[in-house]
Amino acid sequence: MKKILTLHGVNLNMFGKRDPKQYGTITLQEIDARLQSLGKELGAEVECFQTNSEAAMCERIHAAFSEGTDAVLINAGAWTHYSYAIRDALDILTCPVVEVHMSNVHARDEFRHHSVFADIVHGQICGFGVDSYLLALRASMALLPNPGVA
Secondary structure, X not given: OEEEEEEXXXXXXXXXXXXXXXXXXXXXXXXXHHHHHHHHHHOEEEEEEEOXXXXXXXXXXXXXXXXXXXXXXXXXXXXXXXXHHHHHHHHHOOOOEEEEEOOOHHHXXXXXXXXXXXXXOOEEEEOOOHHHHHHHHHHHHHOOOOOOOO
16 A cells, blocks of 8 residues: 655645635635545545644655655645755655645736745646645556556
């Protein structure tokens, strides 16, 4: 069974309450449950981690390296646009990393158009709400040897 780590960044614990026009009404717990359910179908164990602490996010990424995580999905929230600390931590990983955003960041504020992770991730998926996460999980599994059912 493949080990997939989903990282949720700053303010994402507020999904379901924060700006429903951009993010819908789904909660982070519901997103995690859908990811874990799809993961089982695809032959993966999906662990989900959320923090509002940049240091804790870096430490969890370091642990993923040590644990031999097979792939990482990351929605870093606002950190996507400026956190070189998280970028450098992600760059340590040798597994596929897929960047995820629920909203279409390219149709929003200009500062959201740039990702400091873009040149080190395998791909980016944005604009599909919760399906952005599910598509990212499928994409990460497709990048792995013997990905199972797709």
